[in-house]
Amino acid sequence: MLKLDDLQAILHTLVDNIDTGIHIINQDGLTILYNKKMAEIEGMNHSDVLGKNIPELFNFQKESESTLMSALQTGAVTKSSKQTYFNQKGQEITTINDTFPIYDCNKQIIGAIEVAKDITNLEQIIRDNILNKGDTKFTFDSIIGRSVNFQEVIENSKRATRTASSILIVGETGTGKELFAQSIHNGSKRSSGPFISQNCAALPDSLIEGILFGTKKGAFTGSIERPGLFEQAEGGTILLDEINSLHPSLQAKLLRALQERTIRRVGDTKDKKIDVRIIATINQDPIDAIANDQLRKDLYYRLSVVSLFIPPLRERKCDIPELSKFFIQKFNILFDLNIRGISKHVFSLFDAYDWPGNVRELEHIIEGAMNLIEPEEEIIDFPHLPLPFRQKTSSLEPSISEAMISDMFKDIDDDHLSLEKYMVNTEKKYLAKVLQDHDYNISKAAKTLDISRQSLQYRLRKFNLK
Template identity: 75%
Template structure:
């Protein structure tokens, strides 16, 4: 059938089908501003029922500060726009932000007969940017950014929120990649100091010869080439100073830091006068503080001074209940950054995540999701095992083979001696339960000894016993 032989109704049906297949918002109005085309994507963006939009003037449906802010109204006056950001409100008060390409439509007499708009939704991205701009300095994280529902992480969040009420020093203990700075920024932003600076310094990133001057400042003429320069303590006045990897500081500098904390004064390098400071210090350490003291990495007196409030961030292997929700959050993040539309993560991948030991913690999980999305084809919408980085698959396979899963095929005999193909998730669940039963029996069901052998906490073990209904 030739296109010229199609009826108007058939042509309209084809056009409507085409515009609904496009993954970008399309809105077309006639010369009176009434909607004649409104595709499915546009309806999703604005959460509007197309039946309530067709035939109505856009100014009846949406609220703008003034008419000129409507790019469609502007197009009806002959003004085309390219990549124009527009913020407006639906009839139910929902705020929408889009990037629009809009242009007028002309009839055969070159008179404007309508306008068409192609819109890309950036509502969530705009909200994230706006929220970050409202934060002073480089602090962008709040407690709302801490993702997890496990008991362990919930306890740390609650303790951190209580710590926002005072100005006491805080020591945050956690392995690399557990999110220590996220907690530090959240505490700062939740405290009365949130309107003052948040200064962060990794103590392992600077040579010992420079870090004293960076921390406490320098006096002009103190040494060749020295200038009058405030240190991090002075720059953070009234706010918070985060000292990351405090165990990397030279013991002599640790003694000077201890004095600054006790006396609430600092002295610039080369100066003879002390300067009063009002700064809250949050320090982080990536090893057990007791081990750090025993190995000479951390002064005992500094530890006692810093650990007025101590927060222990659990590694991801001890809060595996949060693995799925963390993975989904990173999926959303990289969908925005990469302009992708990946919908979900397969059960097989989630089962591998559950089995894996996560030596790199939450940061490693984030990098794996990012790497997987880089390997996906444009039409793929589910992260599956082939998309995972090769290095992760090798490590995960080694972990599964060594720890629990000594069979080469995912099969289990049923009562009739037949073989039934199991999902990877079901297989791993069965093997984990069997392994827990085995270790429990070896230790006469002693919870502490079993947890020690499995290298997990008692709380994590007790959760698994309840999960598998083991006594």
């Protein structure tokens, strides 16, 4: 049989190692037990809480809002109750609590115990994802680029504002997919409604379903009645970023929402009708994502009623001067500088560089350079560039002349094609030739091109080749 000391040691180990916060106060309201998890949730030191009253340690709008004090003073029992309050450092804390009074053998209250789950980060995530009309700052006027391919995407996006069909935006990281999504929302009849953005890769599967579709109270331990982002986006637009990161089971549930215009909260048995436009983004070729089992084929076809393919920066380098000018003006205002431009040497490196991080990388490089430039200097030159970029471009030979750099700021002559247009035309001609050589047999043409049939069909649709 266990000795009392052994039993206390076991209980102490259990209380301090479970993933649930525990706080116990005595009949005077003083803390007598406060485990490690509760200290972690509330951002407090164990030694600072023991022997202290709740009002000394935490701030509530009203003392009665403390479920622990309410249990002590009134005997109230609360279950799965959401509580938001502040610690001594002013940090906001949000928990789901089960709170009970403690009775002695004479049924007198001698204390209270609170068991808490931390949802502070979840609350912050939900708040951060909700963007009202005033926060969707991007419109089509915000989009910079005059290359042929890029202008075509802009025009197609403007046409898409006229309907409520779902949209799939395809583009590498840093190409500006959310910029297009916000512009479409602000140019549509839904512009007065909410715009909600959720990165599907930012949260674990255990959380994302409840955040998207909502939860019903009692569906699982600590769950409360909460509308999901789809319900909160009613009458507006929801952007699902990196849709290929969503678990296949959730992709199936999303497909149902698209087809039937209804959603079902986690743990509920009833469907709710929704009026939401869905825009999804993906940072890789969707055909490759399907082949790698990252994207359901049926969801792809349902999402891609309108497909927008944003070209990477390396395929529209003629836009670099205009983009650079915009970022310089932006950081001149932020940093109180008067930078007039970029040296020809730097522009030659920009033109030779492959830009794996796309427009976002260009912005960061210019911001980094303007942090290193002296206040009296007016031109960004090679020594001002961030060291990693200088190291990556040290072996690149300038590939354009001064005259060509000057021409980058002008419209391309009628008798010349941009690199992007030339590459597009070349790819289209080669695809057409290979198809013709194989009597338009897709399988044989795909084998010659060393790509899958789906990838070839995707390119044929992209280039409108029949």
